[in-house]
Amino acid sequence: MDRIEHSVIDSLLQALQSRGYVTIGPTARNGAIVCDEIHSASDLPIGITDEQSPATYRLKSGNNHLSFGYVLSPVSWKRFLVPPVLTLFKAVKTSDGFRITNETSAPDTPPQPRKLAFIGVRPCDLQALTLLDKVFLGDRYTDPYYKAQREQLFLIVVNCTKAGGTCFCGSMGTGPTAKAGYDIALTEMDRKEGAFFLIDSGSEKGAEVMRELDRRKAAPEEILAADEASVRTRASMGRTLETDHLKEILADNPEHPRWDVVAGRCLTCANCTMVCPTCFCSTVEDVTDLTGKNVERVRKWDSCFTMDFSYIHGGSVRATPKSRYRQWVTHKLSSWVDQYGDFGCVGCGRCITWCPVGIDITEEACAIRENHQTVLPHP
Amino acid sequence: MNTLTVEHPMIPKPYRVQSLRQETLDTFTVELSSINGTSELPFNPGQFNMLYMVGIGEIPISISGNPDEPRTLVHTTRSVGTVTKAMRKLRRGDVIGVRGPFGTNWPVDLVQGSDVVFVxxxxxxxxxxxxxYRVLSHREKFGKVVLLYGTRSPADILYRKELEHWRARFDLEVYVTVDRALRPWRGNVGVVTNLISKSPFDPMSAVAMVCGPEVMMRFTVLELQKRGLVNSSIYLSMERNMKCGIGLCGHCQFGPEFVCRDGPVFSYDRVKDLLAKWEI
Incomplete structure (x- = not known):
């Protein structure tokens, strides 16, 4: 574990840029922290913090000079691996059928997979990438765009030293400190004399970049302070989600009265699925020009909260808001385990912050757990 | 350049329409072959393809042709949606896109020696x-073979000539029933589940393969169980919305199952708990 000064972040960005990476990181824009291309450390949201609670998000001026003093951006990293709109192919109708073309794309469509360095991935979001890997890099079918982009990532995690208003990563075992899966991990330490970072590498690629930076060995008390910050962050998390037997309890209680209660509040607006770092569902659409001859087939993010999502001839399978909310929560916290061996929720809390009526997944899961009809094995 | 240039599982291959014929008032059958006319697209009974009308959309349709004739892809569907209505207007020589085959198959090869009941x-x-087709081409390897078929009215009977031909065979039992009929109909009237109690198969050895609306399959299972079939001898084909066919779009989820990848054919054992729940 080493220590770098705050000013070294620019060298880190330059080291990545000189290796051909486009550096993507947090920056404050339009009243929110978004993830976009950053050129230097001055693009980071220095001295800005965020306030999050159910249905509430706002930026505030922090009383420090931290670069990562905010907790979590509404934008998760999935958009770089699973673009919200992706052209699958273009086709031209011909006198004898159609021809798939690879003509120049419109300027507003997403780019080809390229070397991207993510700066400031939170531990929960790192786990989200691991979960998406299992979805898109499966044994039987692979998403070529995801695979190509995933292979060109450089991941810089920034561990959390402060819990946000809707966080529960401690319950999901994904944070506040990342264990593996990154190239470089940073922990930003706030000190009266100025902030600094603890830095560690998690891969050969990361170690190679790290060697280029002006750094010194971290003092034992600095490492201890970071460990304490992690413990403090976990302890100060306002929410918990009891995961013991949760998979069985949710699967076995589709008619629990609580589903009706939450359906009375849920607007089925799909916000939770859009901000969720693991929601991966998509639909496909054909877009044609006015002649109808030039066709673009696009894949777009979709949500299980819409009626169309489950439509088959005769009607939607999940016609009621109750069944759609239940589908989402049950997928995240139950059937995801069957499908991919882990919960599909990383405890980032975005769905709670961005739900316009402040529905809280931890509260709903807890309510189902009370009075559930599942026979659990004795301990 | 954002267009994917690599071999992509979402990019369809062109197939040429060989024929299109109306089956009933609202169903039709389209026969396709590869562009060169000779390539084969092997499939297993029960699998489906994604059929793509350029500029309109893509839908999953089960393959209904003979697996021993893989040069011709046969699809029968009902013209009810945007894509199928456009498909209905296809003519010989037209070209559409095909991806597939996808999904699991009926366990025909596993059940040799058994009686087979199709519902x-x-x-x-x-x-x-x-x-x-597969059972009939290896008829000697199976016990009794029974087909129970229910439809709305006599005019909705699919593959009528073929059913009549099958019914004339001595090694096959074919029973047809309709929900409602006018006076000239002399056949059975009532739901298909009524046929199960009296059909001639040995419940100890029989394997049932069931496909129809979900409600029909639920009641069919009940009747089959009454006859003594065990859950592991009953197979169903499920239907869900599908956009990709390869388990990546999330639409076809049925509890933990991706119907496109883990189905559409499931052993009843595997899905019985899910079928007992509403709006899953």
Whole structure:
């Protein structure tokens, strides 16, 4: 574990840029922290913090000079691996059928997979990438765009030293400190004399970049302070989600009265699925020009909260808001385990912050757990 | 350049329409072949393809042709949506896109020596037909073979000539029933589940393959159980919305199952708990 000064972040960005990476990181824009291309450390949201609670998000001026003093951006990293709109192919109708073309794309469509360095991935979001890997890099079918982009990532995690208003990563075992899966991990330490970072590498690629930076060995008390910050962050998390037997309890209680209660509040607006770092569902659409001859087939993010999502001839399978909310929560916290061996929720809390009526997944899961009809094995 | 240039599982291959014929008032069958006319697209009975009308959309349709004739892809569907209505207007020589085949198959090869009971409701006969062909081409390897078919009215009977031909065979039992009929109809009237109690198969050895509306399959299972069939001898083909066919779009989820990848054919054992729940 080493220590770098705050000013070294620019060298880190330059080291990545000189290796051909486009550096993507947090920056404050339009009243929110978004993830976009950053050129230097001055693009980071220095001295800005965020306030999050159910249905509430706002930026505030922090009383420090931290670069990562905010907790979590509404934008998760999935958009770089699973673009919200992706052209699958273009086709031209011909006198004898159609021809798939690879003509120049419109300027507003997403780019080809390229070397991207993510700066400031939170531990929960790192786990989200691991979960998406299992979805898109499966044994039987692979998403070529995801695979190509995933292979060109450089991941810089920034561990959390402060819990946000809707966080529960401690319950999901994904944070506040990342264990593996990154190239470089940073922990930003706030000190009266100025902030600094603890830095560690998690891969050969990361170690190679790290060697280029002006750094010194971290003092034992600095490492201890970071460990304490992690413990403090976990302890100060306002929410918990009891995961013991949760998979069985949710699967076995589709008619629990609580589903009706939450359906009375849920607007089925799909916000939770859009901000969720693991929601991966998509639909496909054909877009044609006015002649109808030039066709673009696009894949777009979709949500299980819409009626169309489950439509088959005769009607939607999940016609009621109750069944759609239940589908989402049950997928995240139950059937995801069957499908991919882990919960599909990383405890980032975005769905709670961005739900316009402040529905809280931890509260709903807890309510189902009370009075559930599942026979659990004795301990 | 954002267009994917690599071999992409979402990019369809062109197939040429060989024929299109109306089956009933609202169903039709389209036969396709590869552009060069000779490439084969092997499939197993019960699998489906994603059929793509350029500029309109793509839909999953079960394969209903003979698996021993893989040069011709046969699809029977009902013209009810945007894509199928456009498909209905295809003519010989037109080109459409095909991806597939996808999904699991009827366990025809696993059940040799058993009696086989096919139970079809409406258009559910189409995904069962390849399994019928497979059984009939190896008829000596199976016990009794029974087809129970229920449809709305006599005018809705699918593959009528073929059913009549099958019914004339001495090694095959074919029973047809309709929900409602006018006076000239002399056949059975009532739901297909009524046929199960009296049909001639040995419940100890029989394997049932069922396809139809979900409600029909639920009641069919009940009747089959009454006859003594065990859950592991009953197979169903499920239907869900599908956009990709490869388990990546999330639409076809049925509890933990991706119907496109883990189904559409499931052992009843595997899905019985899910079928007992509403709006899953």
């Amino acid at each position: 079809a409701g409406g258009i559910g006969l189409a995904p069962l037909r390849p399994a019928m």
